[in-house]
Amino acid sequence: MGRRPPSGTGDLPIARRTRTRDRDERPCDDVAPRPRASSPSHPAPQRFEIVLEHRFVDPDVRKIVKRLVRYGHEAYLVGGCVRDLLLGRQPKDFDLATSAEPEHVRSLFRNSRIIGRRFRLVHVLFHGKKQVEVATFRRTPQTDDLEEGAPIRSDNEFGSAYQDAHRRDFTINALFYDIEANQILDWVGGMQDVQRRIVRTIDDPVVRFHEDPVRLLRAIKFAGRLDLGLDPDVYEAIVSCRETLRQAARPRVAEEILRLMRGGQARRSIYIAWETGVLDVLLPELSGLLYEADHDGSPGARLWRQLDYIDRRHQDGDQLDDTVLWTLLLLETMKEACEGQRDRASAVGEFLEGLVDRLAITRRSADGMRRIVAGLPRLLSGRPGRLSRSESYPMLLDVAEADRISEGRSIKVLEQLRREYHAGPRDREPDTDE
């Protein structure tokens, strides 16, 4: 027998709570077991009767679930999409987890393909570019394969729904939604944390952060982007484990830094990274500036306003290029590196040399950053000349706008240049170094 849901599930913005008996006159725990149900030795989940509004869930995702279930498999919506739906946000995408192994999933959907070597997943493809990811339940490698707290290198063992929930990082990311039964399955106390709006790891945060230090940045991302609190133990573990980030795969760290800035809450996210000392580890150049952001005209104060600019553009529905995000994050430090230098492009190039490697900034972004910072003075003079035909010009306009605003100066000239750019011919010259 599963435990009864705790009384009161809070006010979920888009969810309707119903008592199970109102709906079908039988308790949730009596829901007929599906053919390959979780191993009987696993505890049953708490079940919450939640009707998520249909308009929020993609109809193609429903079709996939229906078909998998019809063929005797378990299938649930999982991860970020369930969390976002419960928090009243439209998910970016929908992920499904199932008891069916990749070959079975593949055989059920003609328009599908198996991808990935480390994790074999199935992408079910639809018209346009839409694809839905279907992953077979996985478990964390057994302790014999893994020293406690050691980084996880392989994560490709199939498992049960219970095990799949437990291998996830945060309780709010480990909720499973059964579309057909309108139930949330919760093995980890995630519903309560959604209601309390808190980021909490599944099990000991110190162990979970040592297993995968990128989780530490993910905690900051969710707290920042979704305006959630960090559980005090998680907060402490972020502070005490931050040095482990040096061992994390650099491209993954770079991607998470970009995600901190892309989610519409760049300022808050970077603030948390700074406050927890994570920025000292990843970007000591920046944390130094921020410690001195005491007066309005200081580079640190300008950096906060540049992050505000990123958030405002996100609110307006604009997606800034990754090169622009990197440039804005490092703009003040790059400007400092250019001080007194005649050749700004070389000065920035030199400054970026170590950083590019340390942060796995792509060559494309690094080249773009160099050109943007070198071209800024010319653009800000209002006479961009040939620059206005270069491919990186729109990015230059973004950065120049943020720079001006952060200095409390007018952007009239830049607005005019942007209008001219949009009205002008589309042919652009490839970027060159003059």
Ligand code: ATP
């Ligand atoms: P976003 O909205 O940024 O995509 P997300 O929660 O969907 O957030 P993904 O990176 O898409 O994040 O991952 C999907 C799910 O996979 C997560 O919700 C989580 O359950 C699990 N997951 C992702 N990364 C990790 C990790 N490093 N450790 C454990 N579980 C993870």
Ligand code: MG
């Ligand atoms: Mg996701």
